Amino acid sequence: MNRAPCADGHLAYDDLGDGPPVVLLHDGTLDRRVWRRQLAAFDGYRLLNLDARSHGESSTPTTEYRRGDDVTALLDHLGLDSAFLVGQSMGGTSALDVALDHPERVDGLVISGCGTSEQHWRGEFVVGLLERQARCVAERDTEGYVECFLDLWVDGPHRDPHEVDPAIRAECRAMAMHTATRHARPDPVLPGKAADTWARLPEVSAPLLGILGELDVVDVREMLERITATVPGAELDVVAGAGHLVNMERPDRFNASVRRFLDGLTGRT
Template structure:
């Protein structure tokens, strides 16, 4: 594999950390909330026949701390423009999936195809008692300025999920997610700008890009519901379930994820 090149991309009021490797049809990888480009390490083998671009959203990882409210899909546009890409395929997880759906709605001419793992479709309404319980635990830890408690609640929510105990999850995946989340919290706890959302959910029928929607078998009921609704309403979408996986499907079953990405992007 070619060497990974890193760069900084200018956006209003800041910059994004980005990496690029490989050549061929471009794929942009969009990470989950609190994580960073490292969640896509298992997908780097796709650089054998694609140009891979992965970047960290504002207030994440090595990117700038947000000091003003912003639309993540506009930052994605800046990424494509920086690399002079007229179009690209998008592969996203969770928050990255929500950004991808929003971008495909606002800039349909710039998107080839999408593979989205456990995506949100803004505005996301959480109903699962397990999810709500862990959101409350995160808020308690936040008020107590307990970074370790906050990250542990996040890991139980977004890595373990409602059907597994922490010791039932690959410890290396858990460690990597913890390290990325802790970096984000330590680097960006002073952020004064937040994410702005568009109403994507009411307009799912307008997203025409061929899309594979993936949900882990061990996911929360909220993510199953959101992905199922998107698959029913988007005109060119298919829904797949990864057995034995939680929210971090591309990390837990990378070979199946990579095979799916290659197959779907090849049409």
């Protein structure tokens, strides 16, 4: 594990391989361990696997920040002008923020299971679980909070818990419990959001690939379809039989899609 400085502490990251740099950005509540199925699949690339602030082994923030700041802080620390960004869920919103606010630093981006950082939640399934999760926070019910997270983002609206790979559920439970216990604060510092992200989508100049699990929630589907329909030249890859965590549930399919995209941009075969 390596450390890069940030405004209120440090960012934990792994630095693996050689070649064009690719920054991996994980889901909210989870951490960089979500990418373990990808770490051996991209020979010829330099993988920078980052824990976002308030997640994993990175610092808990004490001042206001934007999640895209984590990406630029890492690139600055390593002396990199730009990189490819691959983001899942919250990590995808961070990647888009960087592409909007610092386009010169993004060579291409893959976003999976997300909208912009100004996400909207309207579906009954999502809204109901987010309300339950908020009650768990108020009642300091960590177990209940984590179970809501698993119901929402691991199981999803189309499956019961027993229909999901138990190993994936166990991995996500361990990561979520780590985040909820290590980074909990009485008055959490909430990150700011990039402004007017939906209106600014036509400004995204980097090549963009969106990846969507067929069984993800309808809000995510609508947002990702809107992004890929608006960003010039963007493409959308829908993965059959997968829920929100495509990179964990269908790693071979996810890796092949990302590899094809990156190789096409770098001229590799």
